[in-house]
Amino acid sequence: MQVFDFHWNKLIVILYKYSDMNTQFFFVHLFVFTNLLTHIGCLSSSHFTTPINRSNFPAGFIFGASSSAYQYEGATQVDGRGPSIWDTFVRDFPGKIADHSTGNVAEEFYYLFKEDIARLKEMGLDSFRFSFSWSRILPKGKIGGGVNQRGVDFYNFLIDELISNDIQPLVTLFHWDVPQSLEDEYGGFLSSNIVDDYRDYVDFCFKEFGDRVKSWITLNEPDVFALKGYAIGIDAPGRCSSYIGNCTVGNSATEPYMVVHNIILSHATAVNLYREKYKPSQKGKVGITVSVRWMVPKYPTVSCIKAASRALDFSFGWVVHPMVYGDYPETMRYLVGTRLPNFTEAQAKMVKGSLDFVGVNYYTARYAEKVTSYSSMYLSYTTDSRVNLTTEKNGIPIGEPAFPTWLYIYPRGIGEFMLYVKKVYNNLPIIITENGVADPNNVSIPLSDALNDTIRIKYHSHHLSYLLAAIKDGVDVRGYYVWSFLDDFEWELGYTVRFGINYIDYENGLKRYPKLSALWFKNFLHKENVIGSSLLYSE
Numbered sequence: 001m002q003v004f005d006f007h008w009n010k011l012i013v014i015l016y017k018y019s020d021m022n023t024q025f026f027f028v029h030l031f032v033f034t035n036l037l038t039h040i041g042c043l044s045s046s047h048f049t050t051p052i053n054r055s056n057f058p059a060g061f062i063f064g065a066s067s068s069a070y071q072y073e074g075a076t077q078v079d080g081r082g083p084s085i086w087d088t089f090v091r092d093f094p095g096k097i098a099d100h101s102t103g104n105v106a107e108e109f110y111y112l113f114k115e116d117i118a119r120l121k122e123m124g125l126d127s128f129r130f131s132f133s134w135s136r137i138l139p140k141g142k143i144g145g146g147v148n149q150r151g152v153d154f155y156n157f158l159i160d161e162l163i164s165n166d167i168q169p170l171v172t173l174f175h176w177d178v179p180q181s182l183e184d185e186y187g188g189f190l191s192s193n194i195v196d197d198y199r200d201y202v203d204f205c206f207k208e209f210g211d212r213v214k215s216w217i218t219l220n221e222p223d224v225f226a227l228k229g230y231a232i233g234i235d236a237p238g239r240c241s242s243y244i245g246n247c248t249v250g251n252s253a254t255e256p257y258m259v260v261h262n263i264i265l266s267h268a269t270a271v272n273l274y275r276e277k278y279k280p281s282q283k284g285k286v287g288i289t290v291s292v293r294w295m296v297p298k299y300p301t302v303s304c305i306k307a308a309s310r311a312l313d314f315s316f317g318w319v320v321h322p323m324v325y326g327d328y329p330e331t332m333r334y335l336v337g338t339r340l341p342n343f344t345e346a347q348a349k350m351v352k353g354s355l356d357f358v359g360v361n362y363y364t365a366r367y368a369e370k371v372t373s374y375s376s377m378y379l380s381y382t383t384d385s386r387v388n389l390t391t392e393k394n395g396i397p398i399g400e401p402a403f404p405t406w407l408y409i410y411p412r413g414i415g416e417f418m419l420y421v422k423k424v425y426n427n428l429p430i431i432i433t434e435n436g437v438a439d440p441n442n443v444s445i446p447l448s449d450a451l452n453d454t455i456r457i458k459y460h461s462h463h464l465s466y467l468l469a470a471i472k473d474g475v476d477v478r479g480y481y482v483w484s485f486l487d488d489f490e491w492e493l494g495y496t497v498r499f500g501i502n503y504i505d506y507e508n509g510l511k512r513y514p515k516l517s518a519l520w521f522k523n524f525l526h527k528e529n530v531i532g533s534s535l536l537y538s539e
Contacts, residue, residue: 052461053524056468062168062479063525064127065120065501066434068175068220070103071488073133075110080148082139084177085188089236096234096246101494107486108510110154115512116486117161119502123518124525127168129433129481130158131175131220134201141179143200152208159212170433170481171209172217172289173202173270176225176236176491183237189259189266190230198266199273206278214284217359217433218270221291222263223315226256231381234492243378253379254339261341264322268347268354289359289433290319294413298367298393307387308368310335312420314385324425326352335384357478358425359433362417362463365410367393402455403438403497404490409459415466418475429476434483435463438490438497447513450503456517482521486512 054063070076070086090102109116120128135141136151162169178188186193202218219225225235231252233240239250271286278284295311297304313321313329321329326348332340343351366389374386391398391408399410414435421428437459439450464480471477487500495506501521503513 065485082135131172285356361434411462418470436483
């Protein structure tokens, strides 16, 4: 039977590779069916679970897939695009990228977007989240430095193509790629000068694209951008204290807080601008996206419960608390002290209430416990919360280990975090803007194995189940976006992992192949008879 399975799968993959897109989906269906027959014999009736599909979710609930400019577009040095801090980072610090790769080519979405949009439509997705490359629109980062019309045209073509295929654009205005010219001039988000330049940039975007774009995200993951770029230095611009990481410049004790402060002011300025100048006619909504790890008290003690709360304050609360209550969480004020910037009275008034929705990027969870010893000699954002985060308790991992190595599968956490937002942040409207798991990029395995991503099907199915339960408990969740639609350049990990529900053949012209998870989502979205994830994955 195993020999038959091997040759049958191999034949399907060969036929698949030389077929058009519609025929490819037939072969993926066939591939799933033949593999499913193999799995069924190994499963008992206890593995059968009640399947869900999109009809279980509220009317109007949006299902989409996510991307970002530097990770997808490629074409970094053509058609007038200016350099960003990521172009500089991968050039100057290639050793900080796992495989020494760059986003110079990435998935060539800049050239292949029509093909990818056709796949989005074929799957039945409602929306596509992508980001504008600030330096593709404004090569110098400033309106005064000139507008790159070819960049503007590209995004107009992209938006129009999405809409003509009944796919709603969700646009992220900034996804970590500060124009290098602004970094050179005043240090990018380290300086409050960027607030005015960001305002001018988004003003142009609202005016140029807002007649068709009705959902905006101002900035992606300020917390992670500050952590990786300014606290531990593993991402652009690569700054940190020398006692924290391998950096030549930076201050891990102050710079992360300065960066997030200026990001919050930039966000609030953009929202205020949109509400006053564009919302009456365009009638769109503006939010921000924050990365979240659900925090589980390691032990049922008061100190662990407080540690988990502090950890959430120092991540999600760091960004969202000022936008709901007008200032940073009290725990941050107490522990960080004068290193945490202050809002003026006018700024606090502008920041408070500056959210139409919050985007949540959820992947994993951690155990939290109080740090028993703390040194004030080496101050850093990474230690200020006085929380020790771990992935195991008594030798047992918090969830199934996955890829990347920091990701442990803990679906319960997405539901628990939704309830946390409902309780602590007045049931803010939420969009899950990223949720996903990766495969290792193993070039030695056959394509059939690379497409057989049953762990991803299990991951999404279980997360969606917990998300649905939270919605039924009254949490205001409006949408769910998969990370990622395509395998992509994953920042410091380069191309060593694959997050996509569609496979990119980097060795053969970047040809796209839908993985089994893409088929699962197609069935899920088309309200067909969905096979429960446990049928495809033996517990």
